[in-house]
Amino acid sequence: MASERESEEISVPLPSSEDASLQATWGLGNQLFVYAADRRPAKDTNGEGSDMGHTQSYDILDLRWGQDMHGPTTRKLINESHSVFVMLQGQVTSLSGSALYNQLKEASRQYRSIAKACSLELQLLMSNTVDEGEREYYGNQVELLETMQIIWSLCEILFIDIAPGEMVLVQLLNWVRWHFSAGREMAQDVINDEIPEEHPAYWEAIFRLLLQGEIERVRKLLSLHSCSQTQPFTSVEELLKKMPQWGNLRTVSLAEFDLKWRHWREECMRRYEEGHFTAFAELERVVQVLCGDMLVFSELKDYCETWYHLLISRLLYQNPTVRPTDLAFHVQACMEEFQRAGHRMGHVDNILQAALEFDLHQVIKDSSTSLGDRSWWFGAHLTDILHHCGQIDSQKLPFGSNLREYLLLEYVAGLMSHHSLWQVGVDYLDHCPVFGKEHMKLYIENLPLDSERKANKLIHICEERDLLEQVQSICKIMGVRCSQDGRLGSALSWFLRSKDVPAATRLTEKFLQDYKENGNFSHLDLLDHMGPTMLLTQQLTFLGKYREFHRMYQEKDLKGAASLLLSMLTARAAPRHFWVTLLMDALPLLETPQVILGTSQTYELMHCLEELTQDLTRNTPTSTTPSRASSTPTPQSAGTGVTAAGSSQILSQRDLEKLKLLRLALCRNLSRSIVHEGTIVPL
Amino acid sequence: MEQPRINVKFVSQKINKIRWRPRLKQSMQQSDTFVTGSWDDEENKVCLWRQQPLLDDGSRNGMEEELLLREPELLCEARHPGDVSDLCFLTQDHIATASSTGSVLLYKHHTITQRVEAVQEWPDLHISGGRRCPCTCLATYGEDTMLSGGEDGRIAMLSPGQAAPVRVLEKADSCTINALAFLKQSEVLTVNSFGQLKLFDFRQNTDGPAQIFSATDDHWSLLCVDKHPGQLHVVATGSQDGTLTVWDLRQNRFPMTTLDAHQSSMWEVRFHPYHAEHLFTCSEDGSLWHWDASAHASLVASSGRPGGDEGPSGQQSPWLGLEASPKLEINSLICNKSLSVNSLDIEGGLLLCGTDSENIYTLSMPHLS
Structure with a gap:
């Protein structure tokens, strides 16, 4: 089909040379991005990469067509x-x-x-x-x-x-009446004239209406003639009145109608041959039409305007009970009538001909x-x-x-x-059982996401059609964009929505990083109200718990805060790189006037500190070029799922100082708690 | 119940917001002018329309045909940069719009020459990481205060004639603010994409909210909010999963009633301004619903009449405690399934809505005029 479509040639204002060839990438729908690409084979080019990368800085043309609609x-x-x-x-x-x-x-x-x-x-x-x-x-x-x-x-x-009943002509008459209204309009002009019969279009209007089978209107016009009471006119009037109309005879069969019609036509012919109308040439023509005279239709063909109108008019007076399948036999003659007069048959004529020939x-x-x-x-x-x-x-x-x-x-x-x-397009694709879904996926992936509102609408479309992969991808695009713009809260809401664990994990890292840099939390409206959603990833759970720890601390629930902190450390829920921060958070709890951390808790903390220090000493590179790859996760961290990437950090001098301080505080707290708990009674 | 008469007009633009011009103070006359804003087109527009009244007063012959709604007629239009994400009448002839380009614009409608033109723009109000963020919502108070909220979680307070924002709450929200509503001059409600309803008090000097309410544990985005015209503690919100939530802001522990409603995002919720026991919602699923609590309201003995402020403590709203009530009648107003119904507005007995099928529905509900 496509090959037979009319082709149109467009010259593209791109440099052409032996080295450059024209390349194109599909846009959305009727859109093509055209550019010149280097023809010379680049050494690392394979098939799929060839339309990218090695173009010179030529322009990219955005070609669109079919935009008229x-x-x-x-x-x-x-x-x-x-x-x-x-x-x-x-x-x-x-x-x-x-x-x-x-x-x-x-x-x-x-x-x-x-x-x-x-x-x-x-x-x-x-x-x-x-x-x-x-x-x-x-x-x-x-x-x-x-x-x-x-x-x-x-x-x-x-x-x-x-x-x-296969009486197709009635509908076909309505069809030409609907699309060719000139006769009716002329008749209206004529009727409005003071002396209708002297109106230049008086007879033309009559013939046009006659050719469309508008008998009532023809009778009306004829009755306006000054001679309408003379014998020829009353004779025609009688013939017109008697003309069998299918619409009035619904109850009869096709054969009966045919019989009636033949009777009527014989009468027309008889009167015509008797020469009733010779005094009025035009009136005689009217009767010729009624008789289905071949020649008169040729003469009147211009009033039909087109061959298919002529076809219907001729059939009306020659063969009104024509079967639909027989229409095709009459097409050629009518077309030739017009072709002889110099009309060229165009697309529309061919299409209508094909329809009449039942070639859908x-x-x-x-x-x-x-x-x-x-x-x-x-x-x-x-x-x-x-x-x-x-x-x-x-x-x-x-x-x-x-x-x-x-x-x-x-x-x-x-x-x-x-x-x-595009929303309209989606509904049509729903009703394409074979390729609809695949096309939809491709279109959806290419629709620009300008706002959250649009993204939401697209997601709705995808969810309704079970395109879950596309939902994931939309959420990811939106989330990553938010995250790049520094809108971490919105980013998190997108990732939570699509339950995107890896993305949420990476984002949580950003939150923690943010905290480490600024020493306080932003996005409290979010972090404090996460509820069960925080369970999505281990990292996020930790973030939520850590924020809870801060809140308890602020609310002076020191015991609660301390045990939460300890549980975060001992459960190995915290990323290793955050341990220093966590341990330092313990410092104020060790320095309070009351003893908050008991001996066993202090031991736990000491254990954690020791684990961290050993970890770091093992990983501290001896060479001058520290590299990420050189760090290996400790057995514990690997076993408990703490991310390996986190342990690759190298402690600053300041951190080391802090840890020393912590060690001291832990020792002091241990001795205080021993005294407090009375576990070791002095001799 | 009598089915409303409906007129559908195709307008060749996807309508994102539709708003009646408010009727003049103390006027009993039904407003006949409304404004629409389009979205997602190469060139978006703000259009003003006139809806001819339902009946010619002189020709009330009881003829059925005469009760037909006429088509709204386009008065004038102006270009709008970006999607029109929200629209508000600031005065009778000033219209504020929120744009997806992050700016807020003020249009003036010259009623004599029938022109509409932009008279002021606050560009780049909503920006994040150097990238323009859509401004998503607007609210006005009186004729000189406007608030805009955006995907950047900021709230900007604007005053016509003043180029710079009067005040900006930089960190009003960690997520996208989807809608705003003034509760009082100093108190504003917002809903965000994390499913939270927040109350801001402008008398405080912080950027943060005075109160945060969470709708559900699922954190479905809240998309729209409207306050009860008479009872300031009653607020309705619509969510992304199509549920309607009615909040009692006086309650801290269990502030809301949640009702399952549409199959998809509820884009707008409106109380009838004069008959607050009627509520309207529209949704992405292409439906427009009328929630009629009048039967319930007559049960609640001392139901609040519009205009009354927070009345005596015994006062009850028909909208609170609805779960238990079988007396809520819900009608679907659009039978033909269309694409998303994005916006609705009701003024007196005429309800308008605009859709992604590029048409405007006018529905007449004479019993509410």
């Missing part, structure tokens, strides 16, 4: 039809039989009326603008929309809203390639209905899905290239 009026078309589409898909799953069939007919009419509304609005815009270019643009858009409606209505008559695939194929930028809208929605009507065989196309899905995906690509219609 992004105008404000088209957006109404898109959004309105979106709601019809979504509702219809629901009905397809919930209804069946005639209930579903009625909904499909209804949806088809709704799509058409949406297109009509859109076209009317464009006409209004066209009449309000003075800009010549704009006027032309709107004019083209209106024409395109009208064309779509002509094709759609015909397809609706032939494939969707199929008339019972050709209709959709040609519509998709030739109806401009809205063709995907047209193709996707029409094909969807036809598919559900069972008119299109749902065979797989060579690329793995059926025609309906292929067209929906093309339509979605257009939506996704728009800045803000």
Whole structure:
């Protein structure tokens, strides 16, 4: 299909040389980033890296196409039809039989009326603008929309809203009446004239209406003629009155109707041959039409404007009970009628011909390639209905899905290239069973995350569709961005949301680092209210507990604070690099007038201190170039899960001084507690 | 219950916020002008609309057709840098907007020439690590005080005519502030993305909140807040998981009632300004709900009438202790499933909402006018 599409050549303002080749990367939807890349093989280039890295500093071009459908009026078309589409898909799953069939007919009419509304609005815009270019643009858009409606209505008559009893002509007449209104407008002018019969368009109006089977209106116009009471006029009036109308004869069968009609036509012919009307040439022509005279239709073809109007008009007077499948036999003659007059057959003619020949695939194929930028809208929605009507065989196309899905995906690509219609696109992808989900994943990964609000909306979309990996990735992007900007609180809330343990762990490190540098906690509103969420990672639990320790200390619950501190150390919950800080936090607790830490607790602390010092001495590099890799975790730390990276630090001189001080304080506290507890009674 | 009459207008822009112009003080006249702000477009807009009244007073023939709502008509529009994340009428013709570019703008609506134009901008109010952070919410008090909150967790107090912020609370929040509401001139409520409701007291000199309330242990982000028009201790918030929480700020231990509501993010919650026993919520799932506690209210003997401040201690609100009450009626107002309903506002008997399906719904609820 794609190969048959009209191609357009664009020259790209990029330097071309033997060394540079044109490269491209897909953007979102109908968007391509084009740049010149070095052709010479770089030594470390393999297939996937070749479009990156070794480009010279050429420009990158942002090419987009199919953006014409992004105008404000088209957006109404898109959004309105979106709601019809979504509702219809629901009905397809919930209804069946005639209930579903009625909904499909209804949806088809709704799509058409949406297109009509859109076209009317464009006409209004066209009449309000003075800009010549704009006027032309709107004019083209209106024409395109009208064309779509002509094709759609015909397809609706032939494939969707199929008339019972195969009397297709009544609907086809309505179709030409709806799309060719010149006759009615002329008639209105004529009626408003003081002397109608002298209006230059008097007879033209009559013929146009006659060709559309508007018998009542024709009779009305004829009755305005000054000679309307003369015999020829009353004769025609009688014939017109007698003309069998299918609408009034619903109860009869097709065969009965045919019989009645043949009788009536014989009478027309008889009167014509008797020469009742020779006094009035125009009146005679009217009767010729009634008789279905071949020649007169050729003469009047300009009043039909198009071959398909002529087709319907001819059938009306020559073969009103034509079966839908026989329509095709009459197409060629009518087309030739116009071709002889120098008309060239265009896309629309071919599409309508294909429809009348019941070649649906050709209709959709040609519509998709030739109806401009809205063709995907047209193709996707029409094909969807036809598919559900069972008119299109749902065979797989060579690329793995059926025609309906292929067209929906093309339509979605257009939506996704728009800045803000991606939400609509997502709903369409839901109804593409084969590739929908994969396409959705790719689109979602490429949507820019401008604000938390947008991120939340995207997450909602993903969660509804079980795209958990994408949720993780969105949370991670948002969290990392917050963290880079120094908004650690927000970052944490994103990682907690996606339960992202590694990211939360790294972030907790930042919090601890922050504390070590500033000596106090920020983000208290967060840390103090984490609740059970802190259990997500060991690090975070430690952070929460450590903050609790500070609060207890501030609230003068020294005993509680001391035992919490000790439990953090003995449970090895703290990262090793934080031990110095933790141990130093014990210092004030050792210096209080009351003894807070008992002997066993003091022993524990001494043990921890010793463990840390040994650890550090073992790891302190003897060479002059300390390297991260040289540090190995101690057996204990490896066993208890304390991160290895934490123990690689090297203590500053100041820290060492502090630890000495701590050792002293521990000793003093030990002796005080021994006395206090009376565990060793002096002899 | 009578179904409201609905008009749907497609406007070719995703509506993020919609607000009625407040009616003039002491006026009984239903406001007929509203403003919308779009989002996520290449060029976003602030638009003013007029909603024709429901009925021509002269032609009340009892004809069904005449009761049809007319379409809102566009009065004027102006470009807006970035998404319009929030909108407030500061005065009858001044509109403040919050932008996703981190700035706050003030627009003036010239009612005679029907033009709207930006008259003041406070650029880069919300910035973090050198990067612009979306300004997410606005609140006004009187005609000269505005507050903005942002994803950077800052609150800025602005005064029209003054280029610099009057005051900035640098560390008001560790997370994103999603919505603001004035409780009194000196007290402001905020909700954040960590599921907290905070009370700030501007008489204090600290940046921190006077009180923090947590909604749930799951820390679902709170997205919107509205205070009861009459009872200052009653506050409603909506959360990311779609639940509605009604808070009693007088209680410290168990301050809230949580009601399961929408299937996804609740973007906005509003008490009816004159009939506070009616509440409206809208959600990402495309629904718009009407919560009617009037049956419950008549049960609660001395229900607070609008306008009364915190009355005698025995006073009860129908919104507190709702879990136990079967008397709460909930109606879904939009039948057609659409994309997210982002914003709603009610003034008298007319309810507006704006959606991501690029349409504006006008619903008439005459019994609430």
